[in-house]
Amino acid sequence: MKSNMSLEKQDGSFYELGKLPKSRLIVGYSEKRAQKDKYNRDKGVKRLKAAYKSGTITKDNINKRGYNKFLEISDNIQVVISEKKIDDDAKWDGLK
Secondary structure, X not given: OOOHHHOOOOOOOEEEEEXXXXXXXXXXXXXHHHHHHHXXXXXXHHHXXXXXXXXXXXXXXXXXXXXXHHEEEEOOOEEEEOHHHHXXXXXXXXXX
């Protein structure tokens, strides 16, 4: 099984990433979608960083939806933005 990091991504290509006994995972790559994914993530992370800097992120309003998935909570109250999670997400740009 190839991971998305080892794919030679070509516009309009499809890849089979894995086989299970009764299922397959097939993904397609689009350069246009990759640009859109990057734009949306950059926009969301910018908003997240602004909220973080202003102190408006609280434990009560954190969930794993949207760009909050890039947050890490430690010591039950400390919130940080994980650049590694952002970089890992970028590897999926253009794949669906």
